[in-house]
Amino acid sequence: MSHSLTAVSSTAVEDRVRRSTAPALNQQIDRQTDANILHYANALPEVIAERIEELDREWDVERLLEVNGTTVALAGVVLGATVNRKWLILPGLLLPLLLNFKLRGWAPPLPVLRHFGMRTRGEINRERTALLASNAGAAAS
Secondary structure (H helix, E strand, O other): OOHHHHHHHHHHHHHHHHHHOOHHHHHHHHHHHHHHHHHHHOOOHHHHHHHHHHHHHOOOHHHHHHHHHHHHHHHHHHHHHHOOHHHHHHHHHHHHHHHHHHHHOOOOOHHHHHHOOOOOHHHHHHHHHHHHHHHHHHHHO
16 A cells, blocks of 8 residues: 555544544644643753654554454454354454444544543644644754
């Protein structure tokens, strides 16, 4: 898959996640991101670089849901094959939910995760881009 198609796909999922999130939660997350940007706007370049590294390590909501969902589904397959076939209900439930998340941007834990401030990759990148710009401005001064 080409990089440009991956970027479009990622953006599409992010848009669906934001559409599936209550507007008040999106606004809360946006305000926190803006506050983070303002907090670091006049910081030393080393502090900004450290924050950018933190942002690079931050897990977005899509990654969290996909990794945790597939891990539990895989555990269900292994347990279903080795312990009891009833464990196969886990992948039977989780895989359609993950498909729904990829197609519609919604999954049952999404509202809770967004309530706790889990951001999309685009929301994280918005902060990262602003900090890179302020760091570049500081370096040019």
